[in-house]
Amino acid sequence: xxxxxxxxxxxxxxxxxxxxxxxxxxxxxxxxxxxxxxxxxxxxxxxxxxxxxxxxxxxxxxxxxxxxxxxxxxxxxxxxxxxxxxxxxxxxxxxxxxxxxxxxxxxxxxxxxxxxxxxxxxxxxxxxxxxxxxxxxxxx
Amino acid sequence: xxxxxxxxxxxxxxxxxxxxxxxxxxxxxxxxxxxxxxxxxxxxxxx
Numbered sequence: 449x450x451x452x453x454x455x456x457x458x459x460x461x462x463x464x465x466x467x468x469x470x471x472x473x474x475x476x477x478x479x480x481x482x483x484x485x486x487x488x489x490x491x492x493x494x495x496x497x498x499x500x501x502x503x504x505x506x507x508x509x510x511x512x513x514x515x516x517x518x519x520x521x522x523x524x525x526x527x528x529x530x531x532x533x534x535x536x537x538x539x540x541x542x543x544x545x546x547x548x549x550x551x552x553x554x555x556x557x558x559x560x561x562x563x564x565x566x567x568x569x570x571x572x573x574x575x576x577x578x579x580x581x582x583x584x585x586x587x588x
Numbered sequence: 589x590x591x592x593x594x595x596x597x598x599x600x601x602x603x604x605x606x607x608x609x610x611x612x613x614x615x616x617x618x619x620x621x622x623x624x625x626x627x628x629x630x631x632x633x634x635x
Contacts, residue, residue: 452629459627466627467609467620472634478610480634489609490631501603503595504630514630521602522625525617530598544627552625554598 449484451541456487462548464520469493471513504532518544520552531557537573 452459452466459466466488470477477490491498496512499505504515518539520529529547531539539557547555596602604617620626 449629449631452627464625464627465620465623466629467615468629468631470631470633472631474608474610474612476634481610489611489613489615491605491607491609491615493605493607495607498605498607499630501596501605502628502630506632510633513633516632517630519596519602519628519630520625521617521621521628523621523623525601525604525621527596527598527600527602528625530596548625548627556598 449480449486452488452544453484453486455541455545458545459548462545464548467491469498469514471496471499520544520547522552528552529555529557 449468452468456466468477468486468488468490470480470490471493472480473494474492477492480486481490493499493514496505499512499514502517502519504517506513506515516533516538518529518531518533519527522528529544529552531543533539547553602617602621606614606616609615
């Protein structure tokens with residue numbers, strides 16, 4: 449989220465705005481927002497209505513949380529971009545900014561499954577991320 | 589390696605919602621996308 453904060457002026461210049469959706473209690477999100485000095489709102493989805501309706505609900509953990517994901521919705525309410533993160537692959541704020549600047553083509557990002565070259569590249573990136581970020585298990 | 593994908597896909601209409609933000613202000617999807625396209629970042633929450 450800090451990355452989005454740092455790129456927020458650029459996001460606005462590219463003609464878009466931003467909001468975070470969190471299932472945490474409002475007080476917790478308010479604290480986080482203040483702590484990180486976020487210029488955009490955090491939507492408090494305590495009832496899990498948004499995460500369920502948008503299909504990013506992870507029922508298995510901590511009483512139900514969001515699957516990390518990014519959507520871009522245009523002014524007509526249409527989803528133009530959707531990226532659901534996996535444990536080893538997360539779309540970055542820079543990627544989103546590049547997407548906006550490219551004119552917001554319709555775009556879905558999922559980890560590729562069938563192309564061997566992509567799988568190798570994906571595996572390489574996964575190992576790289578593990579070494580770089582040290583995978584945190586949700587069970588820890 | 590299963591790809592995880594949301595039910596909500598590119599080309600779908602995003603379902604409207606009405607929730608409070610962390611300042612206690614009521615926010616709806618309609619309001620949030622009215623002036624400009626909006627990026628929605630889903631955060632998995634604190635550990």
